[in-house]
Amino acid sequence: MKHNKLTILFLLQKVRVNKQGKCPIRCRITYSKERQEFALGLFVNPNHWKSELQMAKPPNEDNKFINSQLSLIKTKINQAF
Numbered sequence: 001m002k003h004n005k006l007t008i009l010f011l012l013q014k015v016r017v018n019k020q021g022k023c024p025i026r027c028r029i030t031y032s033k034e035r036q037e038f039a040l041g042l043f044v045n046p047n048h049w050k051s052e053l054q055m056a057k058p059p060n061e062d063n064k065f066i067n068s069q070l071s072l073i074k075t076k077i078n079q080a081f
Contacts, residue, residue: 004032006081008074011037012049021045025066027073031081040073042066 007030012023022043029036044066048056055070056063 006031006078008077010040010054010070012044012046012051014046017046018043023049025049025070027077029077040069042069 007028009028009030011026011028013026014023017023020043023046025040025042025044026037027040044056044063048058048063050057055067059067
């Protein structure tokens with residue numbers, strides 16, 4: 001029996017910077033070697049994004065909101081899986 005792994009990755013799209021200097025966050029789901037990527041509607045300062053941690057640092061009001069939304073999205077995707 002083959003077990004397929006679900007991978008959830010949050011990416012910063014640095015080529016699309018808005019007027020406030022923030023970049024959109026995208027979510028990439030990989031399952032059975034197939035990728036699906038979609039926008040989350042969340043924006044973060046590229047200097048605050050830590051890709052190895054998959055979250056925004058340092059903790060301030062905006063970053064706490066973004067991190068809680070990312071956690072919620074990840075939980076919903078895992079529940080659907």
